[in-house]
Amino acid sequence: MPDSPTILYCRCAYAQVVPTGVKNEVLQQLCASDASFETVSDLCEMAAHRDPRLQAIAGCGKLRIAACYPRAVKGLFQQAGSPLPDDTEILNMRTQTATEVTEALLKS
């Protein structure tokens, strides 16, 4: 397991419920950093299809996720049979600013 947290960014591409400006800015700031990170097109779509990749995500140790409401994100993983570790940090791009989200994702 890696010591540094794995960063995951959800694009919410299947429905536009995350403000476009925020999700674009978060991705731009991640891209402007030196960090390695994972991105997915839409966690809801993956959960609907029980995508085995969710299990890989949940099992990769410490996680920081930029997506939407933490309660919903935890529920999606649990419902797909891959519950997230308790210490997973979930940032909400529906309510937080891009700067808040990115700072939390990239903090050391």
Add this chain to the structure above:
Amino acid sequence: MITHTHRPLRVVLYEGTGSIQLPADARAKVMMALLDKGYTVTRSGHGASAMPHDDRSLLVLGAFEGKAPSLEDATGQVSIDTRDITGLDADSIVSLVEKTRGDKPMNEPGKWKPWFPVIDYDRCTNCMQCLSFCLFDVYGVSEDNKIQVQNNDNCKTNCPACSRVCPEVAIMFPKYQGIPINGDEVNEADAKREKIKVDISSLLGGDIYSTLKDRSTAFKSRFSKERSADKALDERKKCLTKLVGDGFIPADVLANLPSTDEILKKAEAAKAKAAAALAAQ
């Protein structure tokens, strides 16, 4: 439950040793374009903490200055393609990825909305009200008698009716706009005041759409409009009407849409199922 997963490629934007880093804005453009097409993309730089790989093909993109290396999976289980993207713009890179994917099917945004209930098991009390309320068999009971979403592809897009009648505010639809159905934290004080103990038989009885019509002042808090049993019933009606309006089902099948009698029958069956599950707990 939908189980088909068409995601044939994991794209890796490789910027580690042996490749040249893209400018940040070009990197962001490429990633946005690929994500909006439905791909999953890993940005791999120096000191990467990448997620473990699965059994899909890997497409490694990098500015290798014309010399994309040949790579082979040590286990022999995954095919790895490498492509040089030196000098290509975002559109050209997407075209390159699409060409590499070929005619392998892939789930794509815009063709379907992932709409289904998500249960918050920290709140759910396993009362089975959702199972009784949903007309489309979205819910079922697990082997250990726990409520679960079993047929999420049966759920009618934009209908969050079951969420509105959940007495514990435990059902979320992440693609919904309003709180708390979208998964926002539940204000416990409001939830207690608003707990809607619905008599399923009255909801589903002959007076199905009129019993609750007079309840105009029952809900006053910040999400009262989202937690209305009236609204839930309206939405359930809309789902049925939409099926008709969309021409989604042939005329001869329309006759088989739930009538009041059928709904009652279904309610009884669901009730029995729920009672059995509750008794077995």
